Amino acid sequence: MINFIKKNKxxxxxxxxxxxxxxMGIHRQEHKTVAKKSNIICLECIGIG
Structure with a gap:
């Protein structure tokens, strides 16, 4: 185990x-922002938004 750690620092x-x-991103709830932006982009590509 020690050799593995030394080789792969x-x-x-x-x-x-x-x-x-x-x-940190999950703690700051950034995943909700990313999901919201991706939904908007998808709706714009389809032509609904």
Whole structure:
């Protein structure tokens, strides 16, 4: 296990940074904003909105 961590320090640190970024986005409820914007774009593409 120690060898795995030593060999993959950069990958593991990027994984941790990514997980922190996702959790901060969920905490700030940014997923609702993204869903709202994607719905608007889809409706504009279809021609309804």
């Amino acid at each position: 950069i990958g593991l640190s990027l994984l941790v940074i990514g997980m922190l970024s996702v959790s």
